[in-house]
Amino acid sequence: MKTEKVRNFLPLAGLLIVFIAFAVLSGGRNLTSSNLQSIFNQSFFIMLAGICATFVYAHGGIDLSIGGLEGICMLIAVVSMRNIGFVPALILVILTGIVSGILIGGISVYGNIPVFITGLSLQYIYRGILKVATSKALITVPNQYTWLDSWGVKAVVLVAAAAVVGYLFKYTKIGRYEKAIGGNATATTLCGVNAKKYSVLAYVILGIGVGIAGLFAMVRAGGVNPQAGAAYEMDVLIAVVLGGMPLTGGAAARVRCGIIGALLIVVIENGFVLLGADPNLVDGIKGIIFIATVFVTIARRKGQVVN
């Protein structure tokens, strides 16, 4: 019960407290519109993937390949936009995301391989492909597409994603099934739910989100390089956990976890940098916050239990 309440209120409360704290400490510098835009732009990618990752985390899964996937999608996006156009690029990155979701989900669930291993393997494969493809020259995006980098467009995309995912999660059986699988996959299967199919579906939805994020990331970066997308999956993982998502999934999973957590991380990073901290320390700070959050929110059994 106590863990439940902590999980529900702490992330949002934490976000507000931290933001206000930095506002006070930095003398209001974090409230300037350019800083707020900066926070939004940085957190956009993590928020988008965090929202789309809800189904995966709800069923207790994890996707460690999305860094490489983002890189590949950035590559596909820039090549398509240079040669064909925006809409085909969008379609192609979405397709790539779908295929990637089928790969990681299908191989893990039907091949009985732990999903974090499949994820890591795919990560390396994607990274390898990306490195080869970008080894010849830096590929850059044509200027006419810079409108895509505006916070207005991205806000629309984000709201649309949250609306769609939120609806599917709360008002269709998909959300219930994913949480049930996370709570007890065996019992759920015995209730007649095709747990394997729904597990793969979760990764496909995440893949689509990552694909779209990749297109926007590419425009923001101006192109693609061999390191594109690095550590993306870790940022998303930390974000959802900070946002209150239980690692084993189940009934307490919520769509808002990705949103709140992403903002929280970025606000913290942004705040420290504003106060003059060495940007190199930021990783260390992230790590400490992560483990502290898990410590407080993870369900830990005290002592022994007799049935």
Add this chain to the structure above:
Amino acid sequence: MEKEVILKCTKMCKSFGPTKALVDVDLVVNRGEIRGLIGENGSGKSTISSIVAGVLPYDSGNIEFLGKPHKPADMLEAQQAGISMVVQEAGTIQNLTVMANIFVGKEERFSRGLFLDKKAMKKEAQQILDEIGASHIRADDSIMRYNFEDRKLVEIARALYEKPELLIVDETTTALPHKGREVLYRLMKKQAKENRAVLFISHDMDELMDNCNAITVLRDGRLIATLNEDEMSIPKMRSLMIGREISDEYYRTDLDGSFGEEVVLKAEHLSAGEILEDFSFELHRGEILGIGGLSDCGMHDLGKAVYGAVKLLTGKVIYKDGTEIKSPAAAVSKKMGYVSKNRDIESLILSSSITSNVALPSLNKLQKGVYLSAKDEEALTNEQIKEMSIKCENGAQTVDNLSGGNKQKVVFGKWIGNKAEILILDCPTRGIDIGTKVAMYKLMYRLKQEGRSIIMISEEIPELIGMSDRIIVIRDGKLSGILERSDTLNEHSVIECML
């Protein structure tokens, strides 16, 4: 004889979430007593003994042991105070030797610097084993060489090594064959004769009558009465446990084993798991088909095989419209339901709410197009909460704190809510209080009368005889006999088929 108090519990209270396991229990045990403790599942008897033995903390109240306040932080502390407990489930540690198991937690007694004095350990371990009459067990053997009964004897040796003032035996005899039980009875009598005490928990009323000199009855977390030697009797115990007079018959009272002609489910030449071989049978409309046999005869695999939950090596399961049942999803779509023997692991999502559990198989039906209303889920669940009399605050409560009986009601509610026509039940009344058992049997009979079909796999022969229209007995994975409902059918005829 002057009664000297050894254990005094005053106003013990313990809750697990909203479930009140113990309410103001005052328990006094005297020296020289073998005190029986009886009550249905959920009565609190295991809870109070676990608290006294240091396994569980209590919420409020007071315990005095040997005249001193007793609030152990764990079992080891309770042991040091003079209380040892033996339980029903396996309590030995797999990869260790017998002597390591006996001295687990107390190894420092044998430490010489960095090493353990194995010779001394062996000598002392063998001594205690010999003392309790288990000299066939060698102290330096790996525990894995011994069967369940012998391992239980090692646990008893561990408990008695400290010469506890109070020995708690928590349903240990339920799982022990004859010889092990005799050893335990002898040790309990010795404990009493040496002016110590025993707290003996058991379901077996005959056993309690034979061995105890006083019996305490618990019901719904309260201590109802303590019967001394002259007052002890089985009818008295039973009526105190239930709170009202109850006749021996709580199964069906009719002898009509008839059922419809229509075959609703057909199993043809099924082979699955390690034992089940070439098994065939038919299930009819309005039939309660009992399935029995020795514990590992393959009947539990059969339940899963018929539900499509286990890979079939040969054969098939065919529904009345000709469809083959190859997966639980297929089974559920044909209005089948499965109640597993392992309730917590296979039938329930413990961390989810009652609503989430009950509505799960029905979500397909409840969703209209692309919209699934939470209100529809709640309505379906509330209906089942009412129908099944599930004791809870509301559907939002999580399942994990419910009692065994209520959990099983949630499981049944899930399938009844989905309008299941064929139910496969595996040990459906295991670990359930008597009130819920009666309700379950009534429900099964009602379902039969409504023309639904039930396969009931059970390890309890009285239950099979009491409820089934036909009983299929399995021996070593093969069909050994089919018995029909009649008043001449007795346990003997069933057991004959099983062996």
